[in-house]
Amino acid sequence: MSKREITVLTDVALITCIVQKGIADTIVKAAQEAGAQGATIHYARGEGIRERLGILALAVEVDKEVINIVVAKDQADRIFERMYIAGNLDTPGMGLIYLTPLDKAATYIPEEVAEKLEKEEAGAKSAAVSNQ
Amino acid sequence: MFINNQKLITCILPKGICFDVEKSLKEEKGIVTANVKTARGLGKLTPLAYRGVGEQTEKEILTVTVSSEDADEIFGFIYDEARINKPHGGLIYMSNIDVVSAYSLPENLPEEE
Numbered sequence: 001m002s003k004r005e006i007t008v009l010t011d012v013a014l015i016t017c018i019v020q021k022g023i024a025d026t027i028v029k030a031a032q033e034a035g036a037q038g039a040t041i042h043y044a045r046g047e048g049i050r051e052r053l054g055i056l057a058l059a060v061e062v063d064k065e066v067i068n069i070v071v072a073k074d075q076a077d078r079i080f081e082r083m084y085i086a087g088n089l090d091t092p093g094m095g096l097i098y099l100t101p102l103d104k105a106a107t108y109i110p111e112e113v114a115e116k117l118e119k120e121e122a123g124a125k126s127a128a129v130s131n132q
Numbered sequence: 133m134f135i136n137n138q139k140l141i142t143c144i145l146p147k148g149i150c151f152d153v154e155k156s157l158k159e160e161k162g163i164v165t166a167n168v169k170t171a172r173g174l175g176k177l178t179p180l181a182y183r184g185v186g187e188q189t190e191k192e193i194l195t196v197t198v199s200s201e202d203a204d205e206i207f208g209f210i211y212d213e214a215r216i217n218k219p220h221g222g223l224i225y226m227s228n229i230d231v232v233s234a235y236s237l238p239e240n241l242p243e244e245e
Contacts, residue, residue: 004225006211014225028174038223040144040191068144068193070225076179103139104207105225119163 007114008104011073015080018046019087019095020061030086031069034079040068053093060093070105133234139143139203140229143194145214145222150192153213157196161206164237166196191222197232 017027021043028039046064053060071079080099088094109117143153143186150168157163194214198206207226216222 006217008209012225014227039175040173040193042169042171042172042193070223101229103203103226103228105223106207106211106216107223108219108221110219 006106007109008106009072009125009130010104011116012102013068013073014074014100014102015069015071015097016100017067017069017087017089017095017097018044019067019084019089020062021063022096023064023087024026024065024067027067027083027087028069028095030082031067031079034082035075036069036071036079038069042066042068064095073101074101134231135199135234136231138224138229138232139200139202139226141196141198141207141210141224141226143196143214143216143222144171145192145194145208145216145225146220147190147192148207149214149222150194153194153210156213157206157210161202161209163196163198163206165198165235167193169193169195197229 003046015031017024019027024041028036028041031039042065044064045062047062067083069079069083076099080097084090084097087097089097143150145153154166154168157166169192169235171186171191171193174188189191194210195212203226207224211224214222214224216224224239
């Protein structure tokens with residue numbers, strides 16, 4: 001039986017953003033400009049403030065888009081803020097965004113990238129040993 | 133009944149793979165707490181982006197709740213079954229859950245066709 005290795009990413013977080021249908025692409029573009037590598041979007045139906053707005057409820061789309069973006073923890077705050085601003089989430093009824101820490105993540109990592117990371121890690125370890 | 137110490141494994145895959153993974157989870161690991169939803173996705177490595185056809189592709193999102201003890205094993209199992217370790221193979225990640233309600237299927241349930 002062959003032994004398989006999974007290269008896992010540990011310092012990662014998930015940004016989830018729930019907005020009205022049609023707005024997701026703008027927010028994803030802002031996230032990509034801030035450094036996000038990709039995004040997944042699915043549809044949902046939302047309830048909440050809409051039911052209490054009376055005739056004004058017409059201004060709030062019932063269909064929602066939910067954006068999921070996995071980001072490195074050191075980039076998370078910047079991307080989170082850019083998405084918040086791009087989606088005008090400070091306006092009541094526009095949507096919601098939250099950040100969830102992840103235990104680990106895994107995806108395809110090209111061999112040359114994995115080797116580069118291993119070398120950097122080994123270099124950092126040897127530097128730490130020589131400093132002791 | 134509520135269960136503590138659970139993990140949520142989420143897997144974003146190209147369209148058409150999730151059903152087979154879900155079936156393997158049930159048959160080989162006895163897991164019936166998997167859900168699948170459809171989505172669209174984009175990334176810097178999206179193959180269609182280079183062909184001028186469009187930037188987004190159809191995706192499926194598989195979510196599974198598992199116990200903390202089994203989480204790493206199931207994570208690896210899904211990683212292998214879904215063939216994530218290839219270009220455009222998708223993404224898998226795991227997060228903590230505080231509480232999950234117990235879920236089981238009735239006995240002698242006929243197999244889904």
